[in-house]
Amino acid sequence: MGVEIAVEGLGKSFGPQTVWRDVSLTLPPGEVSVLLGPSGTGKSVFLKCLVGLLRPEHGSILIDGVDLVGCKERQRYELRKLFGVLFQDGALFGSMTLFDNVAFPLREHTRYRESKIRRIVFEKMEMVGLTGAEDKLPGEISGGMRKRAGLARALVLDPEIILCDEPDSGLDPVRTAYLSQLLIDLNAQIDATILIVTHNINVARTVPDNLGMIFRKELVLFGPREILLTSTEPVVAQFLNGLRHGPIGMSEEKDQATLEAERARYGDGAELPEIVPQLEPSPGLPVRDAVRRRKDRLVQSLHTLAPAAQQNVLSSLTEHEMARYGLRRSTRAGGVL
Ligand SMILES: Nc1ncnc2c1ncn2[C@@H]1O[C@H](COP(=O)(O)OP(=O)(O)OP(=O)(O)O)[C@@H](O)[C@H]1O
Numbered sequence: 425m426g427v428e429i430a431v432e433g434l435g436k437s438f439g440p441q442t443v444w445r446d447v448s449l450t451l452p453p454g455e456v457s458v459l460l461g462p463s464g465t466g467k468s469v470f471l472k473c474l475v476g477l478l479r480p481e482h483g484s485i486l487i488d489g490v491d492l493v494g495c496k497e498r499q500r501y502e503l504r505k506l507f508g509v510l511f512q513d514g515a516l517f518g519s520m521t522l523f524d525n526v527a528f529p530l531r532e533h534t535r536y537r538e539s540k541i542r543r544i545v546f547e548k549m550e551m552v553g554l555t556g557a558e559d560k561l562p563g564e565i566s567g568g569m570r571k572r573a574g575l576a577r578a579l580v581l582d583p584e585i586i587l588c589d590e591p592d593s594g595l596d597p598v599r600t601a602y603l604s605q606l607l608i609d610l611n612a613q614i615d616a617t618i619l620i621v622t623h624n625i626n627v628a629r630t631v632p633d634n635l636g637m638i639f640r641k642e643l644v645l646f647g648p649r650e651i652l653l654t655s656t657e658p659v660v661a662q663f664l665n666g667l668r669h670g671p672i673g674m675s676e677e678k679d680q681a682t683l684e685a686e687r688a689r690y691g692d693g694a695e696l697p698e699i700v701p702q703l704e705p706s707p708g709l710p711v712r713d714a715v716r717r718r719k720d721r722l723v724q725s726l727h728t729l730a731p732a733a734q735q736n737v738l739s740s741l742t743e744h745e746m747a748r749y750g751l752r753r754s755t756r757a758g759g760v761l
Contacts, residue, residue: 426454426584426617427488435482449646455714456618461638467621508583516562523558548576568599592624612705612712654732
C-alpha cells in the first residue's frame, strides 16, 4: 500500500512573493487526491515541495513519518525513491526512444541486468497502452501518448506515491477520459497514494477520493469528495461548478476558458448539480482497496459531516455495507438510524 503524506503548516515564498502559507493536509495512504486551484496559485510549486525539488520555508512534510523538510540530504534521497512524478509535458528526453526514456530511471538508480530492465519497461508500457511504440521518439507521437510514456516512466521504480502535474493539459476530452481511467486502474492495481494537480472540473468530479483547493495563497478546503462536491463555500462551489459569480475574477485568463465551457453547460444558476459517480476500475481489475478504507473512515466521522455530504456518503453504501457498519436507512429521504 502507498504511504501517508502529512503536510503541516507549510509555507513557500520566492523572495518577497508568498506563494501560499499555512497549508496543512493529509493524503491518506493508497487514496487518490486532487488539488485544484486557478492558474498561478502554486499547485505545481506544492508538488515540487512534496517531492523535495523545492524547499518550503515553513512547516513539515511527513512521509511515512519522516520529515522531508528537516531531514538530512541522504534521507531525502531515500524518500525521493518512493515517488513517481508525471510532469506537465511528460518531460521526456527528445533524442531517446520511448523505451530508453522509460528505462532511464532503472539505468540510473538500479543495477538491474538489461534483460530485467527490458521486462519491466515492457510491462509498464503495456500498463499504459503503449505496447508497440517502444522505438518511437517523443517527437513522433501525440501529446496523449507522451503523457502515457511519462506515466510509464514514473512507474518503473514501483513508486508508493505518484504525483501528476496537470495530466490533462493539452489533451482533448476523450484522451483526458482515458488518462483518468488509467489512473484509477493503476490505483486498483498498485494501491499507490496518488496526487493529481489539475484545473479540469471533470477530472475533479470523477477521479479522486479526496479534493483540495488552493486560492488566495491558502488551502481553502481539503477532504473527501462528498464534502468538496457538495460544498457551498463560495470559491469551491464557483470553481467546481464553473460559475461566473463568485470570488474568482476575470483576470485569471486560463480559467476563463473553463468557466465559459461550464457556463454554457450549467448556466448561471446557483443550484449545485448532483454528484456524479466516481470512476471504477476497468472490468477484470481488482476493486480498489482505497474505497473500502475510505468508507470505513467516513462512516466513523459521518455525524461530523454536513447533511448533503452525509447523504452522499450514505447513498454510496450498499445494503451489505450498511449492515456491516450497523446502519439502517430511515424512512426520511437519505436519513440514517
Ligand atoms: N522557481 C521559481 N522561482 C520563482 N517563482 C516561481 C518559481 N516557480 C514558480 N514560481 C511562481 O510561483 C507561482 C505559482 O506557480 P505554479 O506554477 O505553482 O502555479 P500553478 O497553480 O501550478 O499554475 P498553473 O495552473 O497555471 O500551472 C507563480 O507566480 C510562479 O511564477
